[in-house]
Amino acid sequence: MNDDLSVAILGWKSLRTTRHSLETYKAAGLFDCCGEFFIYYNQYSEEDRRLGEEMGVRTLGDGENRGNWGGQRKILENAKNDYILFLENDHPVVTSPEETRYWMGAALELLKSGRADMVQLRHRQRPGDGYEFDKFFRYHYVRELEDRLENAERLLPPNYGRDTLFRFIHRHVRPFAAIRRSISALYLEKHPERVLPRWIRREGDFLIVDSRILNFSESPFMVSRSFYERLSSFAEGHPRHRTILGHQELEYILNCRWWRRQHFRIAMCDRGIFGHQRLDDSWRPNHSAFNAAILEDRA
Numbered sequence: 001m002n003d004d005l006s007v008a009i010l011g012w013k014s015l016r017t018t019r020h021s022l023e024t025y026k027a028a029g030l031f032d033c034c035g036e037f038f039i040y041y042n043q044y045s046e047e048d049r050r051l052g053e054e055m056g057v058r059t060l061g062d063g064e065n066r067g068n069w070g071g072q073r074k075i076l077e078n079a080k081n082d083y084i085l086f087l088e089n090d091h092p093v094v095t096s097p098e099e100t101r102y103w104m105g106a107a108l109e110l111l112k113s114g115r116a117d118m119v120q121l122r123h124r125q126r127p128g129d130g131y132e133f134d135k136f137f138r139y140h141y142v143r144e145l146e147d148r149l150e151n152a153e154r155l156l157p158p159n160y161g162r163d164t165l166f167r168f169i170h171r172h173v174r175p176f177a178a179i180r181r182s183i184s185a186l187y188l189e190k191h192p193e194r195v196l197p198r199w200i201r202r203e204g205d206f207l208i209v210d211s212r213i214l215n216f217s218e219s220p221f222m223v224s225r226s227f228y229e230r231l232s233s234f235a236e237g238h239p240r241h242r243t244i245l246g247h248q249e250l251e252y253i254l255n256c257r258w259w260r261r262q263h264f265r266i267a268m269c270d271r272g273i274f275g276h277q278r279l280d281d282s283w284r285p286n287h288s289a290f291n292a293a294i295l296e297d298r299a
Contacts, residue, residue: 001033001034001035002034002035002083002104002105002108004108005033005081005085005108006034006083006084006085007030007036007037007084007085007087008078008079008085009038009040009088009089009091010039010040010042010068010086010088011040011042011088011089012042013043017090017277017278018039018089020092020277020279021087021092022051023055024094025037025092027093028093028095028096029097031057032101033100033101035080036058037057038058038060039057039058039060040059040061040071040074040078041059042061042065042067042071043064044062044063060078061074067246067248068244068247069232069249069250072086072250073232082225082226083108083111083223083225084222084223085104085121085220086221087274090276090277091219091220091276092277094275095273100273103121103271106204106205107206107267110267115265115267116267117223117227117264117266118221118223118227118266119206119223119266119268120221120269121219121221121222122219122274122276123269123272123274123275124146124186124269124271124272125146125148125271135181136181136183136185136188137157137160138166138167138170139167139170139182140178140185141161141162141167142185143195144191145190146187146188146189147190156188179213180213182213183214183215186209186214193207203267205269207267208265209265209266209267210263212260215254215259216231219276231250231254234253234258235254238253239253240252
């Protein structure tokens with residue numbers, strides 16, 4: 001057990017999705033891989049409390065909807081440890097108990113030793129909810145397709161494996177855009193560290209990716225308390241006009257020039273632990289489970 005690690009889900013309604021994720025955590029032994037586990041709910045309800053009792057997990061929250069960043073800050077306030085794994089309720093475990101235990105311990109050790117600033121634990125070959133690689137293929141092609149990538153070839157263009165004049169011109173006319181779009185090589189390439197050695201290096205079973213090409217993501221991520229506070233401090237001083245239903249969000253604020261210039265070391269598992277699966281409605285218009293009727297409730 002990693003006694004100095006807190007694992008927390010940020011939840012908002014979606015009981016079916018939360019129940020499913022918790023069932024995968026129990027089956028994979030995730031609760032035994034940390035010193036504490038709890039759920040913090042935006043707009044905490046009696047149904048949320050009962051689900052926590054049924055599943056045997058601690059639940060917290062209040063009646064306010066604080067958005068993702070606000071909910072994460074409440075998680076930070078309530079977590080007792082200096083290392084925290086932030087989850088959302090649609091992040092089920094997709095690995096075996098043995099793999100889950102290994103990756104959790106290895107990720108924590110990577111942070112403690114100072115070899116990474118942040119660890120993303122989303123599964124590289126099973127991210128869930130489909131793939132969006134169109135912008136990558138405007139500039140790049142695949143040298144050696146990752147053979148564990150689920151159902152990928154049907155989603156790729158016929159010429160995914162060769163360079164074209166169109167891509168060559170785009171790379172040279174828009175070099176900075178080409179660098180930013182190159183990150184999809186992490187998921188498509190069998191050896192992304194060979195394709196992008198300037199930005200990606202392998203360290204044991206992890207890929208260490210420079211924040212120059214990898215955006216901040218609220219996909220399952222493990223950080224130290226001090227690193228999260230550093231990110232949050234920057235975000236507080238740089239609010240954006242773009243919000244989610246009036247809430248400032250870290251993903252929007254941090255995906256900027258400052259983040260790219262910090263050259264943070266973001267570790268990604270060669271495999272990973274968590275997928276992405278939502279069983280209830282989604283408020284995101286581009287999601288397969290989108291239901292416009294719930295937008296009023298979220299506001």
